[in-house]
Amino acid sequence: MSATLLRGRTLSFRDMPGSHDDHASYLYEEDGAVAIKDGIIAASGSYDEVRAQFADAEVVDHRPHLVLPGFIDTHLHFPQAQVIGSFGTKLLDWLNTYTFVEEQKFADPEHCERMATHFFDNLLRNGTTTAVAYCSVHKASAEAFFSEAERRKLRMIGGKVMMDRNAPDALCDTPQSAYDDSKDLIERWHGKGRALYAISPRFAITSTPTQLEMAQALTAEYPECYMQTHLSENQAEIDLTLDLYQSARDYLDVYEMYGLLGDKSLFGHCLHLGGRERAAMAETGSVAVFCPTSNLFLGSGLFDEDGLRGHGVRTAIATDIGGGTSYSMLKTLDEAYKVLQLKNQVLNPLKSFCMMTLGNARALQLEDKIGTLEAGSEADLVVLDSHATPAMALRMETVRSLAEELFVLQTMADDRAIAGVYTAGRACHPELRS
Ligand code: GUN
Numbered sequence: 001m002s003a004t005l006l007r008g009r010t011l012s013f014r015d016m017p018g019s020h021d022d023h024a025s026y027l028y029e030e031d032g033a034v035a036i037k038d039g040i041i042a043a044s045g046s047y048d049e050v051r052a053q054f055a056d057a058e059v060v061d062h063r064p065h066l067v068l069p070g071f072i073d074t075h076l077h078f079p080q081a082q083v084i085g086s087f088g089t090k091l092l093d094w095l096n097t098y099t100f101v102e103e104q105k106f107a108d109p110e111h112c113e114r115m116a117t118h119f120f121d122n123l124l125r126n127g128t129t130t131a132v133a134y135c136s137v138h139k140a141s142a143e144a145f146f147s148e149a150e151r152r153k154l155r156m157i158g159g160k161v162m163m164d165r166n167a168p169d170a171l172c173d174t175p176q177s178a179y180d181d182s183k184d185l186i187e188r189w190h191g192k193g194r195a196l197y198a199i200s201p202r203f204a205i206t207s208t209p210t211q212l213e214m215a216q217a218l219t220a221e222y223p224e225c226y227m228q229t230h231l232s233e234n235q236a237e238i239d240l241t242l243d244l245y246q247s248a249r250d251y252l253d254v255y256e257m258y259g260l261l262g263d264k265s266l267f268g269h270c271l272h273l274g275g276r277e278r279a280a281m282a283e284t285g286s287v288a289v290f291c292p293t294s295n296l297f298l299g300s301g302l303f304d305e306d307g308l309r310g311h312g313v314r315t316a317i318a319t320d321i322g323g324g325t326s327y328s329m330l331k332t333l334d335e336a337y338k339v340l341q342l343k344n345q346v347l348n349p350l351k352s353f354c355m356m357t358l359g360n361a362r363a364l365q366l367e368d369k370i371g372t373l374e375a376g377s378e379a380d381l382v383v384l385d386s387h388a389t390p391a392m393a394l395r396m397e398t399v400r401s402l403a404e405e406l407f408v409l410q411t412m413a414d415d416r417a418i419a420g421v422y423t424a425g426r427a428c429h430p431e432l433r434s
């Protein structure tokens with residue numbers, strides 16, 4: 001198969017930018033190109049250089065748009081597409097009033113399939129090409145998630161939630177069935193095509209100690225899988241957790257007692273951690289996942305990015321649909337900027353764009369596969385139009401640098417700015433497929 005060449009203003013990060021003018025941290029080509037062959041990036045660089053290597057290639061001209069690696073979302077809930085924007089509650093009431101009601105519908109495989117189609121359409125429409133998803137407790141929900149991702153050749157990570165208490169009976173598995181179903185799903189899907197599995201005890205409140213032992217057994221048996229759960233999101237949640245696990249020193253210790261910390265462990269939220277918890281996260285390489293739109297929507301708290309990183313904790317960023325309110329990683333970074341303003345921390349736009357690409361790829365230890373435009377990476381790409389709306393076009397008249405342009409995109413753009421999406425080298429935007 002001959003190569004395809006995408007021409008545009010290419011941007012890819014080499015490292016997390018320290019400041020606005022950390023030009024060494026990224027590669028930007030005003031007239032750049034990405035050559036794609038068999039779903040893989042064969043070369044990237046200046047158009048002239050890449051063109052010289054691939055003289056026969058078909059050229060798709062995306063100028064004057066930006067071409068970046070596809071966005072990566074490290075925490076969201078597949079069964080919550082119809083929970084987004086549910087009014088008036090905080091975490092535990094929100095779960096009981098809305099989420100646990102909606103998730104029961106995923107007992108029906110047809111509902112799972114319909115929702116999977118919408119779920120991936122919405123991700124791609126927003127330029128997100130890899131996501132780490134919680135499915136519902138039902139095995140059928142994970143089957144639908146992975147089958148639809150496979151059909152579209154997407155690099156997706158997911159897992160069925162394990163939950164055996166403090167939820168409606170219809171949403172509870174048992175320690176043994178959670179183990180058996182998760183094991184079956186891992187055997188069936190982990191490493192199949194582009195799929196990867198995340199062992200997913202929902203959170204301490206909805207798992208008995210026996211079920212966390214089962215999660216521990218799975219992580220020991222399948223160390224190549226991810227582990228994802230929720231941690232320290234809301235004060236009422238923390239109080240109930242410590243009541244349920246009275247021997248735990250703190251919330252993180254519940255997971256620590258069951259061997260669930262590690263460099264493939266993703267902990268959603270991490271808003272109210274104490275010093276011991278931060279130190280243990282740092283020591284084990286565990287990842288704290290910042291979910292700004294969710295944290296604001298549920299009134300949960302403000303993420304301490306600088307404090308966590310200062311303690312050596314690895315961090316990532318995510319939408320947390322449907323506590324989160326937008327599938328857009330651009331909107332997510334917009335809200336992250338505002339959260340950090342309230343913490344007197346400044347999120348520079350170069351860092352924002354690195355976070356949703358290379359930064360999240362590193363958090364998942366997938367930077368050799370996704371998150372950059374390096375040759376050898378999988379060809380998952382997003383094309384961004386900085387003039388997508390009249391208000392953006394007007395604002396762009398005064399923009400003088402790449403960092404300023406990225407900040408306008410982050411602050412003003414949404415799915416309307418996604419001018420193209422490629423996964424495994426194929427155009428796959430639900431409306432813009434060529
Ligand atoms: N904690 C346990 N489950 C959930 C969930 O579905 N969403 C959020 N935001 N927090 C949780």
Ligand code: ZN
Pocket residue numbers: 075076077230268320
């Ligand atoms: Zn979540």
